[in-house]
Amino acid sequence: METADVVVIGAGIIGAACAEALSASGMRVLVVDRGAPAGGTTAGGEGNVLLSDKAPGPELDLAVASRRLWPELIESLRAELGDEIARVEWEPKGGLVVATENDARGPLAILAEAQRRAGVQATAVDAATAREMEPHLTEHVAAAVHYPEDAQLQPVLAATAMLAAVRSRGGDVRGWSEAHGLVVVNGKVAGVRVGEGTIACGAVVNACGPWAGHFGAAAGAPVEVLPRRGMVLVTAPLPHVVSRKVYAADYVAAVASSDVDLQVSAVVESTATGTVLIGSSRQRVGFDEALQVEVLRRLARSAVKLFPVLAGVPVMRAYGGFRPYTPDHLPVIGEDPRFRGLWHASGHEGAGIGLAPATGRLLADLMYGRAPVVDPTRFRVDRPAVIAEVRT
Structure with missing residues (x-):
């Protein structure tokens, strides 16, 4: 045996x-x-x-x-396996959380202050600074917080x-x-x-x-x-559009929610190959893999609201996955x-x-x-x- x-x-x-x-x-x-x-x-x-x-x-x-x-x-x-095998496209590029509505300013500030007390680097920035950091960002920025420790890998x-x-x-x-x-x-x-x-x-x-x-x-x-399904859109390769991981302030509430109904919140970031990833959706549909066009439409609309420059950009593909969810x-x-x-x-x-x-x-x-x-x-x-x- x-x-x-x-x-x-x-x-x-x-x-x-x-x-x-x-x-x-x-x-x-x-x-x-x-x-x-x-x-x-x-x-x-x-x-x-x-x-x-x-x-x-x-x-x-x-x-x-x-x-x-x-x-x-x-x-x-890398030391054990060599550079090629251990290449994971690590990018410590930071994140920017953006409130586009005035009523989201307070909750965003409260969360950031609580995170700072827990040892997280979280710096409030005004609309002008946010647009300096991300020049293609929407003009409708009510508040933003920069998180330099956020990162990405493949x-x-x-x-x-x-x-x-x-x-x-x-x-x-x-x-x-x-x-x-x-x-x-x-x-x-x-x-x-x-x-x-x-x-x-x-x-x-x-x-x-x-x-x-x-x-x-x-x-x-x-x-x-339990499975909780999410979908992601992938654009064709673009000139440099997004430097950090940028998402709307309501994303945090969507992550913490237990609702069965579909939830969509804008999450936008670039990859090393020049494509832009657009999320995020959450939906409890069991292991149903059927492609739902309405989910993709809402993802696209939420991304364009955050980055108007993405309007009309071709989408190369869409993919989904099931995330392991506990109550x-x-x-x-x-x-x-x-x-x-x-x-x-x-x-x-x-x-x-x-x-x-x-x-x-x-x-x-x-x-x-x-x-x-x-x-x-x-x-x-x-x-x-x-x-x-x-x-x-």
Whole structure:
């Protein structure tokens, strides 16, 4: 029977970060994925590494730790694997949050002040300064806040680099291999069923992203992780239009909302190839992949409102993805109380790229009994929002 120290289920950015951190700690790691590695939610992401969209609390703490760890991790991967494999298009370009309506000024200022007290660099700028920073920005700027620590990378390249490190340390990564249950002996994980076979292991990490709820149910340890769909438009390559990640102030409210109905808020940024990415939408439609033209129209209209220069620019393609959503908007990171050796790392919704390094480090810290990189309490698996059995 095939063996590994730990099997990580899910080869997206979170699974890759967990596998990298565990293999760096000395474990022999096998990563399996139901599809192509880095081909699911990660491939549908914009590559955001953001502090600006998070209110003070446990998620911001995890984001701050990750923002510190990303450059360190990239340098470590470059030293281990070489520049070509570790090329992830890291851009610490900063972000600009813009209120285009007067009634959004107050909430934006309150959030920025709270973030500053939490240690985030957040500088209020007037309309003239905002337009100096982004000359193509709308003239209708009521207020703006600059976040110099916001960054961007290419998520597929980042996940691929971390998985390459796992392989270089003696582990393995397998696509098109679906895990569908655990082998449990005396309440402890002894293996995982993958395809027609079984892999013996001492620990399993459920890092299945939007499918984490499905695997949890198959394993006999259901968790409340649900899919929430998002769409992104990609323009044809353009001359330089946007320097930073720029988004409307109502984006923060959309991120925190639990509404089932469609929500659209303008998020605009350029890429290294000259294309412009236009988001963001959030919609709870299960795993329905049908293209909804109205969503794309609303994305385009919201972007033009923020950057009028984009009117008439050709759209090269549109893509969507399913983000792993939890009812309390916090990731699930830690060991399952129902089976020793079953660990979870999911529920990051649209923030997985930015939260990945600290998630991997936290999981490894907990597994090894080390001092955790951040307080793990609010991410526990046995909280009412995640496990039905403990709800009151």
